[in-house]
Amino acid sequence: AQSVSQHNHHVILSEAASLELGCNYSYGGTVNLFWYVQYPGQHLQLLLKYFSGDPLVKGIKGFEAEFIKSKFSFNLRKPSVQWSDTAEYFCAVNAHTGGFKTIFGAGTRLFVKA
């Protein structure tokens, strides 16, 4: 069965620190990959996505993610976090044989200290 693994459940950083959140998935075929973010009290929203082409994808608010096919990974990065990045982050995978079904990771709660 397909699965998505996020390595860190809770991350605490100070402002200006660099961020990397790990995401690995288990599916050998073609995938679409997503990172969603849920700010406190807000809707879950798309941060960035990978469909094809350049494996380094840039999203909103200075976030980026790199797709490494050989490692089945899609890690999220930001060079310098801000207090406003405090949120929960979800990695998600769509396997092409899965049709409309998307599998989500367990989420990572990020707290940025001002």
Add this chain to the structure above:
Amino acid sequence: DGGITQSPKYLFRKEGQNVTLSCEQNLNHDAMYWYRQDPGQGLRLIYYSQIVNDFQKGDIAEGYSVSREKKESFPLTVTSAQKNPTAFYLCASRPGQEYNEQFFGPGTRLTVL
């Protein structure tokens, strides 16, 4: 203003009662989804529907039922058979035929007393 609406925002019910959560979208999306969000478990798929009058079970469908009589509406009923119904429920939609991102509603927090 296009989007997904879920009502109510908070819902309380007594054990043994069925309750229906509403989800409406005006994005003209073909596919709609219901997820359950519990702390530390991410989003787990309950049911999804790719087109009107068709839906499929997700990973945790037991104790839930859905209908898709109209493209814009996908209500979820939490039945008394659901053993642990207290949770945050999210509805989402996606344009059909492409592996695009999903758009989410604000969620309904259900508490069983």
